[in-house]
Amino acid sequence: MRPAQWERAAALPAVSATSARMGTMALRGTPRSRLQDLVIITGFSGAGKSTVMNVFEDAGYFCVDNLPPAMIRSLVELFVHKGSKVERAAVVSDVRGGVYFEALRAVVDDLESLGVAHRVLFLEASTETLVTRYKETRRRHPMAGDGSVAAGVVAEQALLEPLRARADVVIDTTALSAAALRTRITDELLPHQPSGRLAVTFMSFGYKHGPPRDEDLAIDVRFLPNPHYVPELRPLTGEDPAVIAYIGGDGRLAEFFEHLHGLLDFLLPEYVKEGKAHLVVAIGCTGGRHRSVAVAEHLAERYAASDDLTVAVAHRDLDKRPRDG
Numbered sequence: 002m003r004p005a006q007w008e009r010a011a012a013l014p015a016v017s018a019t020s021a022r023m024g025t026m027a028l029r030g031t032p033r034s035r036l037q038d039l040v041i042i043t044g045f046s047g048a049g050k051s052t053v054m055n056v057f058e059d060a061g062y063f064c065v066d067n068l069p070p071a072m073i074r075s076l077v078e079l080f081v082h083k084g085s086k087v088e089r090a091a092v093v094s095d096v097r098g099g100v101y102f103e104a105l106r107a108v109v110d111d112l113e114s115l116g117v118a119h120r121v122l123f124l125e126a127s128t129e130t131l132v133t134r135y136k137e138t139r140r141r142h143p144m145a146g147d148g149s150v151a152a153g154v155v156a157e158q159a160l161l162e163p164l165r166a167r168a169d170v171v172i173d174t175t176a177l178s179a180a181a182l183r184t185r186i187t188d189e190l191l192p193h194q195p196s197g198r199l200a201v202t203f204m205s206f207g208y209k210h211g212p213p214r215d216e217d218l219a220i221d222v223r224f225l226p227n228p229h230y231v232p233e234l235r236p237l238t239g240e241d242p243a244v245i246a247y248i249g250g251d252g253r254l255a256e257f258f259e260h261l262h263g264l265l266d267f268l269l270p271e272y273v274k275e276g277k278a279h280l281v282v283a284i285g286c287t288g289g290r291h292r293s294v295a296v297a298e299h300l301a302e303r304y305a306a307s308d309d310l311t312v313a314v315a316h317r318d319l320d321k322r323p324r325d326g
Contacts, residue, residue: 036080037118039063040091040190041073043105043164044124045157046142048132049174049182050093053124056186057091066093069105077117104165123161123168127211128154128177173214176204176317182251184311188278199272200279200311201304205239205297205320207289216283218268220261225254228291238319239294248295258299263307266298273309289318 040057042050051066058064065076073092080087082323096103112119126134128151135142142153165171170190172304174182181202188200206213213219228244237244248254265282273281282300285291294316301314 009091027133029189035088036077036090038089039077039080039117039119040089040111041105041109041119041121042091042124043095043121043161043168045131045154045161046095047131047154048124048126049097049177049179050124052179053122053186054091054093055320056183056191057089060187060191061089063087063090064092065090068092068094070094072110073105073108074111077112077251081117090175101237106167109167111303115253120169120190121164121167123165123171125165125171125214127173130175140167175214176206177202178313178315181315182314184313185279188311198309198311199269199277201269202279202281202313203297203300203314204281204283204315204317205289205293205319206283206285207287207321208285208316209287210289210321212285213281213283213317216281218280219283219285222286222296223283225257225286225292226251227287229288232293237291239269239291239296240298244291245295248292261279261300262303265304268306269304269310289321294311294319 035158042053042057044050045316054064054066063080068076073094076090076092079085080090096100109121111120132151135154142150142157172182177185184200185202188198204213206218208221208223227249228237228247231247234241234244234247239245239248269280284293284296284300297314297316301312304310305312
C-alpha cells in the first residue's frame with residue numbers, strides 16, 4: 002500500500018484475525034456494502050500494470066499493489082464490512098505473489114458467486130516488447146531465475162494464458178506509450194468519468210511481424226510503391242519527406258487518401274454518436290517502417306484538430322531494422 006493511501010485506509014473497519022481466517026465464508030453474512038467497483042489488474046510483467054494502477058489511483062480508487070491472490074479475500078472482506086467507505090478499489094496481483102493462477106482463479110470464482118461487482122483487467126505485450134522493456138530498465142524478470150529474460154517472459158506467458166482467457170478486458174500495450182495507455186484506461190475503464198471524446202489511435206505495423214492484436218479497423222497499404230527497394234530510402238522511415246514523396250510519386254497515394262478520408266469522415270462521427278470510447282485504426286505494410294508509417298502520420302495530422310476526437314499515433318514496428326533483399 003502506498004504512503005498516500007494511509008489516510009484512506011483509516012476509513013476501513015478493523016477485522017479480527019478470526020474473521021480474516023474465515024475468508025470467503027465471512028463475506029456471505031455481510032450487509033450490503035458501498036463497494037461499487039473492484040478492478041483486479043493482472044497480466045505479464047512489464048506490460049504496464051504500474052502505469053494502469055496510477056490511473057485508477059488518480060481517479061480516486063483505493064489501490065493496493067503486489068497483493069498475493071490469497072490476501073484479496075481478506076481485503077474484500079474489509080471493503081464490504083459494515084462501516085467501510087470504500088466505493089472503488091483496484092488491486093494489482095501478479096506472479097510476484099508466488100503461487101498464482103489457481104489462487105487467483107479461486108478468488109475470482111468467489112467474487113462472482115458472492116455478487117461482488119468486479120472486473121479482471123489483463124495486460125499483455127509481445128515477447129519482443131517485454132524483453133526490450135526489461136533490458137532497457139535492467140530489471141530482473143520475476144520468472145527468469147538464473148536464465149534469460151526471454152525465458153522468463155515465455156514461462157510467464159504459458160502460466161498466465163488460462164487467466165487471460167477469463168479476463169473481462171484484455172489490452173495489448175505493445176504499441177502504446179505510457180500516455181496512450183493512460184488515455185485508453187481512462188476512456189474505456191472509468192465510465193464514471195466520461196471524456197465525451199473518441200480516442201483514436203492510428204497505428205502502423207508490418208505484416209511480416211504479425212498482425213495487430215487489438216485493432217478495430219485494419220487497412221492494408223502494401224499496394225503502394227515500396228521504398229524498401231530503393232537503397233537510399235531503405236534506412237529511412239515513413240516520417241522522412243523523401244520517403245513520403247516516393248510513396249506518392251505515381252499518384253495512387255493521393256487517390257487512396259480521397260477514398261480513405263471519405264470512409265473515416267463517415268465512420269468516426271458514427272462511433273462518437275454510438276458512445277465508443279476508443280478506436281484503433283491499424284495501417285499495415287510489409288515491414289511497418291515506410292508506407293504504413295507515412296499513412297498513419299498523415300491521418301493523425303488530419304484528424305488531430307477535430308473537437309470530437311483525441312488523436313494519438315503509434316508505430317509498432319518502426320524500430321525494427323530493415324533487412325537487405
